Amino acid sequence: SQQGEEDPQALSIQEGENATMNCSYKTSINNLQWYRQNSGRGLVHLILIRSNEREKHSGRLRVTLDTSKKSSSLLITASRAADTASYFCATDGNRDDKIIFGKGTRLHILP
Amino acid sequence: DGGITQSPKYLFRKEGQNVTLSCEQNLNHDAMYWYRQDPGQGLRLIYYSQIVNDFQKGDIAEGYSVSREKKESFPLTVTSAQKNPTAFYLCASSMETPAEGNNDEQFFGPGTRLTVL
Numbered sequence: 001s002q003q004g005e006e007d008p009q010a011l012s013i014q015e016g017e018n019a020t021m022n023c024s025y026k027t028s029i030n031n032l033q034w035y036r037q038n039s040g041r042g043l044v045h046l047i048l049i050r051s052n053e054r055e056k057h058s059g060r061l062r063v064t065l066d067t068s069k070k071s072s073s074l075l076i077t078a079s080r081a082a083d084t085a086s087y088f089c090a091t092d093g094n095r096d097d098k099i100i101f102g103k104g105t106r107l108h109i110l111p
Numbered sequence: 112d113g114g115i116t117q118s119p120k121y122l123f124r125k126e127g128q129n130v131t132l133s134c135e136q137n138l139n140h141d142a143m144y145w146y147r148q149d150p151g152q153g154l155r156l157i158y159y160s161q162i163v164n165d166f167q168k169g170d171i172a173e174g175y176s177v178s179r180e181k182k183e184s185f186p187l188t189v190t191s192a193q194k195n196p197t198a199f200y201l202c203a204s205s206m207e208t209p210a211e212g213n214n215d216e217q218f219f220g221p222g223t224r225l226t227v228l
Contacts, residue, residue, distance in 0.1 A: 033216065042201055042219030043154075088153060092215065097161060097208035098144070098169065099215060103153040 004032075004089040004102035012108040019076040021105040023089030024069075032065055033090045033099065034074050043088065046074075076107075084109045114138070117202050117220035124189070124196065124227050132187045132223045134202035142208045143185040144217065147171060148199045157200075160185055161208050189225065197227045 007022045023032070031050045035043040049056045049065045049072065056063045062075040076083055086104040115136040124130045136143065142161050146154040156169030160179040174193025179185055185204075189196045203217040 031215075035217075040199075040222070040224075042221050043203075043217070044219070045216045048216055090217075097167075098156055098159055099217070100156075101146075101154040103151075106151075 004091045004100060006087070006089055006102045006105040008105060009103070010106040010108070012110055013079060014110050015079055015081060017079055019079050019083070019107055019109075021074045021087050021107070023072045023074070023091075023102060025072075025089075025091045026070065028067075029091045031092060032063075032072050034061075034063060034072075035088045035090060035101075037086045037088065037104070039085075046087075079107075079109045081109050081111060083107060115202060115204055115218050115220040117200075117223050119223060120221065122223055122225045124225060126227060127191045129188055129190050130225065132189070132200055132202075132225070134185045134187065134220060135183055136185075136204045136218070136220075137183060138204055138206075138218060139182070140204035140206050140218070141182070142205045142215075143179070144203045144205075145169075145175070145177065145185070145187045146201045146203065148201060148222075154201060157187065159208075196225055199224050 004023050004025045033048045034046045037043045047058050047063050049063050060077045065072045086106050088101050088104045090099045090101045092099045118133045144159040145157040155171050157175050158177040160166035163182050176188045200223045202220040205215050205217045
């Protein structure tokens with residue numbers, strides 16, 4: 001069963017611009033995580049935001065969480081070529097012992 | 112140098128063969144997971160284990176088997192019953208599962224790409 005759904009599926013922007021990706025989910029959660037995956041590699045954890053938090057920053061990353069709308073956004077500021085990757089949100093189900101990943105947003109940074 | 116490793120990186124299987132994918136972690140994590148990723152898709156959970164000698168089916172367990180005899184190791188066997196096994200397989204570990212607490216950030220291995228010939 002799919003919990004998180006990312007939007008857009010793919011995004012191409014110029015280097016230096018900001019990239020915004022969104023994630024919507026269906027059931028209540030304890031926390032929501034964002035991961036990055038470079039092509040052919042494993043996933044790397046970026047940031048975790050808890051259900052009682054509204055915004056969190058980590059370097060050039062800014063994550064927001066709106067539990068009333070069951071949605072989250074990931075903003076990458078001043079994008080770089082190295083940011084080219086797929087980005088996944090992952091949610092727990094608030095009553096389960098596993099997290100569920102969305103299908104991801106493929107981000108391509110143009111030089 | 113702590114981390115999670117998977118081997119082999121590439122694996123080829125003939126139809127009707129069983130193959131075993133290795134996953135080892137030295138992070139002292141209790142929970143371990145196996146995911147399957149198809150091209151352009153997200154991750155689907157095959158099996159997970161919260162503790163040694165215990166494991167649970169995920170969403171797509173049919174045709175797969177696992178064991179958890181040691182905390183560090185969680186091998187995945189792709190059996191001949193799995194009709195479409197060609198995919199990228201990812202192993203992960205975490206300190207806790209979501210049900211146990213909030214230390215459920217997952218650490219991933221580099222993946223094994225399995226191809227059926």
